[in-house]
Amino acid sequence: MHKMSRRTFLKLCTSALVALGLGRYIPAAAASRTIQFPRQIITADSSTSRTVMWQADGGQQDASFVLTAPNGNPEPYAPEANTLLQDATTTTFYTVRLTDLTPGTHYEGTIRMADETVTLPIVTAADEDAAFEALLIDDSQCGETYEPFAQLLEKALARNPRASFLADIGDLTDNGQSSWHWDSFLAVLTGSRAKDMPFVPVMGNHECYGLDWQFALPRRYLASFSVPDNGSRNFPGYYYSFDYGPAHFIVLNTQITELDDLKPGLLQEELLWLKHDAASTKKPWNIVLMHKDVIAYDEYQPGTGHACGR
Template structure:
């Protein structure tokens, strides 16, 4: 495939690699093979997987366009939670050539997985598209989520990557939630670069109390943010003319664990934007900037601007953020530009979408800020983001293919 960043199942490579074919017998008990976004997808890639038994001495073997075969060590971490031990494996590939195909497999002893491949992003990306999902959390079964994911990718086969903007699962500590989320993507998840965003439901314990999102932290090794205790909570990456900023909006859920989350994040955000002057600055974060009938502990209200909005919108104004994409409320709302906490003709554009999972609600309107909305209760929906040097275009579709709206930003 020529599309940057895509990974497809790559079989039948034994003829290309005769020295290695004889060892690829048996199977390795790996689960949820996935590729994750890196700070620069042109030159690097993170490959992760997990298992229920430790795979001692396993490594990742890969070959690039120069034909040289390389072996990389694998980092392993474990988590004993919900009566199950899971082992998480990470391998980081760096110094890769842009716009090139790489083949890889996981290797332990005399057993190896089938070959996979991925393409690095081109050195210059003038335009691209990406899929934005929100709230994939499900009740009872994730089969609908898996089918929705496949349907959307078939419709937009040229998308370069996808993001899930929080509430990936319904409960962050339940084994069946994570197992079903990943199991329903089996065979297709390795084909696409994955951009995860933490949501509040990743911070719920087995008894639905706030907790450290340990399973999320171990499931996704993401670009460094300079804060070891908050690694994988927030990060950024470049793709073509866009600098993407992924934020953690769980200040309420993590207040006893990370009371300084907001201030550390704001300090990092200011420096990050200063260091990355792309044409466009796009924020991905889970909780929305409006309350929509959800009680806010800080402002003691259930409507208008949320606590997250009060905390972050002035910083977005200050930094010249172009677009903020959120989820959390399980519906689509376009608020257009908001500046100085008021509807405006300048300032960041705020668009909320979701759900892509099967948790559906009826959400009241905000007559001050809503410029457009989908009908209620909201069906499963997603966003297609198209980016070029000339404009950002955000289109909302239902999973069934109904066009909801297209909104463009130019500057």
């Protein structure tokens, strides 16, 4: 009997969902709102800055953001807007970059679009030497429903109520060009307490798959998360670093196999950046976040001329 691969199985499932009219399903919490999936993204220094993002269907609309400090003084911000057409869907992503914040302070952010208002608590990190807890998960991708991810995240957040931020170490979604997968993932993420803390995305190989399950540029991932600037002209958003408390986090991109033919030069550029970034930090802890293992068992290792066995 012919053994069906996991990728082939998932492709058939996706085709079946589309044929049944379910492939375009958008979670009810998002479908009923103009302001979709409000989220906070990690910045280079979470004690003095924060990035807030959300999205809406269609082209650019009027949107505003107001940050209110504990003393009650509101400060307006003009959101940046970036429209992406993918998977026959037009989505506009809104970004607000908050700077010059006070460490260890509880702010309130208010998003306004059309007749809707969404409020987010924005809590900056405390002293740079203060200890902290972080929640790390990986492979939140799901096939036909993201309910398993929702259950996992709910339990993880309940067991770690003091977590300062949440990191997802790659393969956030099952297909990087599927609007259904991205909406389903973000509905879970922003429908939980995770929306009240910074999110740390790490690109995985599934973010680099197209609807035909061939390698594709991670356009939706890059549009969804405005991460700290890495200084790159060719690969902005592909890798980055940030500080939190006494730790320096280095977020690497391991999708060389998927991306090299589509956008060559990632590995060489990233290695040079890594050496400079690691040498520049003065933090006592250096922590690397990346999707693929350093040793990829049973996978071909680029540049070595051989495959690694178990």
